[in-house]
Every structure is written in structure tokens, then in C-alpha cells.
Amino acid sequence: MRESRVKVALIGAGGRMGREIAAVLAEDPRLTLGAAFESPHSPLLGRSVSGFPEIVYEPLSESALKGCSVGIDFSLPEGLRATVDAFRSARLPLVVGTTGLSPDDRDYVRKAGDEIPILWSPNMSLGVNLLAILAGQAARSLGGFDCEILEIHHRHKKDAPSGTALFLGEAVAQARNQLLSQTGVFVRHGLTGEREEDAIGVMALRGGDVPGDHTVFFLGPGERLELTHRAGSRAVFARGAVTAAAFLLGRPPGFATMADVLLGGERPEE
Numbered sequence: 001m002r003e004s005r006v007k008v009a010l011i012g013a014g015g016r017m018g019r020e021i022a023a024v025l026a027e028d029p030r031l032t033l034g035a036a037f038e039s040p041h042s043p044l045l046g047r048s049v050s051g052f053p054e055i056v057y058e059p060l061s062e063s064a065l066k067g068c069s070v071g072i073d074f075s076l077p078e079g080l081r082a083t084v085d086a087f088r089s090a091r092l093p094l095v096v097g098t099t100g101l102s103p104d105d106r107d108y109v110r111k112a113g114d115e116i117p118i119l120w121s122p123n124m125s126l127g128v129n130l131l132a133i134l135a136g137q138a139a140r141s142l143g144g145f146d147c148e149i150l151e152i153h154h155r156h157k158k159d160a161p162s163g164t165a166l167f168l169g170e171a172v173a174q175a176r177n178q179l180l181s182q183t184g185v186f187v188r189h190g191l192t193g194e195r196e197e198d199a200i201g202v203m204a205l206r207g208g209d210v211p212g213d214h215t216v217f218f219l220g221p222g223e224r225l226e227l228t229h230r231a232g233s234r235a236v237f238a239r240g241a242v243t244a245a246a247f248l249l250g251r252p253p254g255f256a257t258m259a260d261v262l263l264g265g266e267r268p269e270e
């Protein structure tokens with residue numbers, strides 16, 4: 001029988017998230033896997049993808065994108081610009097979940113929205129995107145409280161703090177009319193002196209197989225508020241990524257976030 005489902009090009013297909021997304025696509029009624037891209041140095045090249053015996057891991061190329069209608073990237077920042085360029089040339093929409101991006105990388109992704117539908121979000125879960133809104137509201141309501149953010153991730157995570165922790169910090173900073181790049185404190189060690197009043201501490205723990213925990217603390221005189229999100233497994237991120245890919249299909253060029261997909265565009269600053 002001819003495959004009628006929309007084909008997805010998956011970048012970072014052999015990684016933890018890539019494999020999780022392939023598993024979601026194997027069950028999805030509308031979208032399926034069309035191509036599985038891996039690093040040119042990956043030992044997986046040439047091997048079949050689990051659940052898709054006809055598809056082998058290969059390095060990204062424009063010719064291999066043919067037949068695919070949308071891309072999903074969960075890889076590393078190093079290769080991201082080349083991936084964005086390939087999707088711009090092919091005029092295909094792209095979902096990016098990769099974190100650890102520099103401010104310039106983020107601008108590069110955003111700018112691609114002039115040419116293709118593109119979405120970047122450091123966290124594809126509904127709960128975290130709502131948490132960013134709640135954290136912004138709390139920051140506005142709890143003037144004078146100190147804000148600290150703590151994240152915990154598995155031992156294999158390569159970037160710190162997590163993209164989500166930075167996103168939450170940006171939501172709090174924005175609600176206070178500040179910039180996280182100016183008020184964020186990412187390390188404390190030794191004789192640090194007293195806490196700066198406007199500081200937003202963003203701290204990372206690593207260990208075990210934790211899929212992703214984030215807590216935003218508001219610490220005030222005699223009381224504290226803790227807003228926590230815990231991902232039960234990576235499946236929540238994978239399902240979110242596939243939903244985002246379906247969202248981009250048929251849309252005009254533009255930059256989107258998961259707030260557009262899951263919350264009708266409601267963002268932390270609103």
C-alpha cells in the first residue's frame with residue numbers, strides 16, 4: 001500500500017530524543033519518518049532505524065530531503081546552521097528542539113523565519129510552557145522576593161544550564177523589565193558576598209537518568225513559593241515535537257514557539 005502519511009526528516013535521529021521521536025512517528029496516524037540524519041562521524045551511518053527497516057541513518061544532504069515535507073532537529077548546536085540552511089534551500093518547515101544555542105545561533109534560527117516556517121523551543125511540553133507564564137505572573141506579583149531557578153537532568157546532558165532553565169529565567173527577567181544576560185547568576189563558589197537584589201540564580205544538577213526537572217523559587221520574608229515541573233519521560237518532548245511539526249505544515253514563513261502550538265500564542269510577557 002502507498003504511504004500517504006507526511007514524511008518527516010529527523011536530524012539527530014540516533015540520539016536519545018531522535019529515537020524517542022521515531023517511536024512516536026511509528027504510531028502517528030498523520031506523520032511518519034522519511035529520512036534519518038546523523039552526524040557524519042556517527043557509528044550508526046548505514047544502519048537501519050528501529051521500526052523503519054527501509055530507512056538508514058545518513059548524513060544530512062539536500063538530495064536526501066527530497067520526499068520529506070517537514071524537519072525535526074534534536075542534535076547539537078555545531079551542525080544547526082547547516083541544517084537550517086538546508087531547510088531554507090529546500091523551502092521546508094523545520095522544528096528545532098536543540099538547546100545550548102548561542103544568542104547568535106538563536107538569531108540565525110529566528111531570521112530563517114523570513115523564508116520558511118520555523119519553530120524553536122527549548123521544551124516541547126505543555127507544562128513547562130505554562131510554567132513560564134506562571135513564573136512571569138509570580139515575578140510581577142511578588143516584588144521584593146528573590147528568584148532562583150534549579151534544574152536537574154540526566155548524566156549525559158551536554159549543556160548547562162538547560163535551555164528550559166534559561167527560558168524560565170528570561171520569563172522572570174522580562175516580567176521585571178530586566179535582561180537575564182545582565183541579572184543571571186550561573187555560578188556561586190567561594191566568598192561570593194551577599195546576594196544582589198535583582199539576581200536570578202540559575203543552577204544545574206546532573207545525574208542518573210532524570211528526563212528533566214525545573215523549579216522556579218520565589219523566596220521572600222517568612223515564606224517561599226516553589227513552582228515545579230517534572231517530565232516523567234522523554235515521550236512528552238517527542239510528542240510535542242511531532243505536534244509542532246504538524247502545526248508548521250502548510251503555514252507561511254515565520255518564527256514560532258511552542259506557545260503558539262500549545263497555548264494559542266500566549267507568552268510569558270502577556
Ligand SMILES: NC(=O)C1=CN([C@@H]2O[C@H](COP(=O)(O)OP(=O)(O)OC[C@H]3O[C@@H](n4cnc5c(N)ncnc54)[C@H](O)[C@@H]3O)[C@@H](O)[C@H]2O)C=CC1
Pocket residue numbers: 011012013014015016017018037038039040042060074075076078079080096097098099100121122123124125159163237
Ligand atoms: N526542546 C525539548 O523539548 C528538548 C530538547 N532537548 C535537546 O535536544 C538535544 C539532543 O538531546 P539528546 O537526544 O538527549 O542528545 P543525544 O546526544 O542523545 O543526541 C544528539 C544526536 O545528534 C547527533 N548529531 C550531532 N551532530 C549532528 C549533525 N550535524 N547532524 C545530524 N545529527 C547530529 C548525535 O550524533 C546524536 O546522535 C539537546 O540539545 C537537548 O538539550 C532534549 C530533550 C527535550
Ligand SMILES: O=C(O)C1=N[C@H](C(=O)O)C[C@H](O)C1
Pocket residue numbers: 099100122123153157158161162163164165211212213
Ligand atoms: O537534554 C535534555 O534531556 C533536555 N533538554 C532540554 C533543555 O535543555 O531544557 C529540555 C528537557 O528538559 C530535556
